[in-house]
Amino acid sequence: MASREEMSLSFGSAAGAYESGRPDYPREAVDWMLAPVRDEGRALRVADVGAGTGKLTRTIVEAGAEVVAIDPDPDMLATLRGNVHGIPTFVGTGERMPLPDASVDAVLLGQAWHWVDPVAASAEAGRVLRAGGVLGLVWNIRDESDPWVARLTAAMHGSHAEEMLAGDGPQVAQPFDGLEARSWSWTRSLSRAALLDMVASRSYIITASDAERARILAAVGDLFDERRRAEPHGAGDGAETITLPYVTRAYRSIRP
Structure with missing residues (x-):
């Protein structure tokens, strides 16, 4: 199995799948x-850290903020620039952001805090935030109270984020x-x-062997067929x- 660091830096090779498969x-x-x-009175200045292909960036822009996108993977940032035009992008991490002191109102991380060192990343967020600024962490997690979703997770393996959120949750430091x-429940329609x-955009799958990846994707395809047959529209309406x-x-x- 790949190391945690290898997994955290694996997403660029699957940027297209990440953009297609991950929810906004x-x-x-x-x-x-x-x-x-x-x-x-003014637009907020927000750093989207671990910005990936721009999933969170787009929503921050829709909220009326000025955004700078930071990610450790240049390939992910290249995809982001194609998806969200006019956004400054920089290679960096939660522990090392290429931003001046007290330069932003908010630091937001989507699907990313579980990859950072929480002590170092907290200190770095505190450095770049103005006094009174906000650190925001967000994850989209499949709702495993649905038995079929629980089986989907079992087929494709749990993630570091899911393990953290099922435990003590995210931790921050000084x-x-x-x-x-807060939490929100919602549904997404998927082809x-x-x-x-x-599934293919998840770090475990990206770093798996070809045989293991093919086995997991075949199992997920079978689960899709089962779900489609069970849903009201799955009886033959196309x-x-x-x-x-x-x-x-x-x-x-x-931030105090």
Whole structure:
């Protein structure tokens, strides 16, 4: 099995699958994370760290903020620039952001805090945030209270994020003092290709052997067929999608 570091840097090789398969973030979650620093007199300055292909970046832009996107993988940032035009992009990490001190109102990380060293990343977020700025962490997680979704996770293996959120949750360190949390439940319609791309974009699958990857994707394809037959539109009306329930979990903390 690949190391944690290898997994964290693997996504660029599957940037297309990541963009196709991963869900966007609910606007409500982004608005909630930014609410403590919202100032109607000016646009917020937000760093999207671990920005990937721009899934969170787009929603931050829709919320009316000025965004700088940071990611350790140049291939992911190249895809982001094609998806979200006019956004400055920089190679960097949660522990080392190429930003001046006290230069942003918010630092947001989507599907990314589980890859960082929370002590070092907290200190770095504290450096680049202005006083009163907000650190926001967000994950889209499949809702495993649905038995079929639990079987899907078993087929494609759990992730570091899912393990963390099922345990004690994300941790922050100085200068932050704990996290406030909220969650939102919603559903997403997925084609077979999008479901397979979602699975193929996960670090465990990207770094697996060809045989293991093919086995997992075949099992997921079988699960798609089962789900489609079971859903109301699966009885022959030609629909080629299934419904996948998600829970978005967001966290925020204010820099003193």
